Amino acid sequence: MNRRIAFYTLGCKVNQYETAKLAERFAELGFSVVPETERADVYVINSCTVTGIADRKSRNFARRAKKLNHGAVVAMIGCYAETSADELAHMPEIDVLLGSAGKDGLPALICERLGDSEENQETDGSVSVSYNGADTAAEGRTRSYLKIEDGCDRHCAYCVIPAARGPVRSRAYAAIMAEAAELIRRGCQEIILTGINAALYGDGGYDLIALTKEIANLPGEFRIRLSSLEPTVVNAGYARRLIGIDKLCPHLHLSLQSGSDDVLAAMGRRYSIEDYRKIIAVLRERDPLFGVTTDIIVGFPGETEADFERSVDAVRRIGFAHVHVFRYSKRPGTRAADMPGQIPEQVKKERSDRLMAAAAEAAREYREKCRGATRRALVLAAAKNGALRAVTDNGIEVEIPGGGSLINTMVDITL
Numbered sequence: 001m002n003r004r005i006a007f008y009t010l011g012c013k014v015n016q017y018e019t020a021k022l023a024e025r026f027a028e029l030g031f032s033v034v035p036e037t038e039r040a041d042v043y044v045i046n047s048c049t050v051t052g053i054a055d056r057k058s059r060n061f062a063r064r065a066k067k068l069n070h071g072a073v074v075a076m077i078g079c080y081a082e083t084s085a086d087e088l089a090h091m092p093e094i095d096v097l098l099g100s101a102g103k104d105g106l107p108a109l110i111c112e113r114l115g116d117s118e119e120n121q122e123t124d125g126s127v128s129v130s131y132n133g134a135d136t137a138a139e140g141r142t143r144s145y146l147k148i149e150d151g152c153d154r155h156c157a158y159c160v161i162p163a164a165r166g167p168v169r170s171r172a173y174a175a176i177m178a179e180a181a182e183l184i185r186r187g188c189q190e191i192i193l194t195g196i197n198a199a200l201y202g203d204g205g206y207d208l209i210a211l212t213k214e215i216a217n218l219p220g221e222f223r224i225r226l227s228s229l230e231p232t233v234v235n236a237g238y239a240r241r242l243i244g245i246d247k248l249c250p251h252l253h254l255s256l257q258s259g260s261d262d263v264l265a266a267m268g269r270r271y272s273i274e275d276y277r278k279i280i281a282v283l284r285e286r287d288p289l290f291g292v293t294t295d296i297i298v299g300f301p302g303e304t305e306a307d308f309e310r311s312v313d314a315v316r317r318i319g320f321a322h323v324h325v326f327r328y329s330k331r332p333g334t335r336a337a338d339m340p341g342q343i344p345e346q347v348k349k350e351r352s353d354r355l356m357a358a359a360a361e362a363a364r365e366y367r368e369k370c371r372g373a374t375r376r377a378l379v380l381a382a383a384k385n386g387a388l389r390a391v392t393d394n395g396i397e398v399e400i401p402g403g404g405s406l407i408n409t410m411v412d413i414t415l
């Protein structure tokens, strides 16, 4: 019986990877994977709980799914389900609740719920979606996430991720190498290494740098991008070792969170703004147009106007290609939730607007600095207007003229 399944995924690249894996598994079990706006027999919400807004979006989608098909099975999985199971157990729209560690078991649970046994599904029976499974992305996908690590043990004061994702777990080195080789064999041109705190990766004597070097040594025309790194682990020396790796894109997401040392200390971030600047200096020494994006929280408890101005100043000086601005969101069970000096929502909004304006100006200046430079770009897909979408090595998304035959190829473009 051909069942229709839809995925609604929130949050980080690790969630995106896990959804892709689950979608592959259900497809092998004979399900048709359809967009989440369509009527389906099963809806899977791969949730996020980094902010209250993410929680709300997950709940809203559960209600929307039941409106699309009242008889559908709605599964809430992942971080929000992990940290708020009691609350979600009372939502009538949710039929299956599965935390972060249990995602692998979803296919069996859904088949049981549908009264179909997993074994009886029409399938080629080749692979399973086990965490260490070596199977990979659909053929010919131009770029693909490759999950290498899960969990975090840093416990920054505002962050619920350690509670949602648990302690640090690194995938087996051999499984990652097998998956990388398979991605390359299938024509993937860009492998994006991702993890909750990827720099904490460690297996069989391989840390993130050693692992990345080994992947880079694999034969084939491809490049590697690191999805994000935490300055709670990475310092200038680490960055110097990292940027020497061949095939590694000169582009990094490095979460700053605040430009004020007092706020960084209150957050438990283990670095100063000066430490952060030193990392950027090492990256720009290698490539003056090295692309850096970041996250900054405004309105952290106790943040003064002067502290906030230091975040604005950091954005103006560091030359970020993009800044994700977050208003501090109180997360149950985190240290910051009980801190004095909680900032009123109106002040958070006002600071968020000001920082976004500074960030837009910084992004415009960075693009201006890149004007006239020739960069290696991967052609991703056709754009709606008939042009082609591409992404440069330093992370700039562009549209270029050209035919479909260029898709999934590397081209030199002048910005």
Ligand code: SF4
Pocket: 152, 153, 154, 155, 156, 159, 160, 161, 162, 196, 197, 230, 232
């Ligand atoms: S390093 Fe801090 S902010 Fe990042 S996931 Fe870990 S606890 Fe959260």
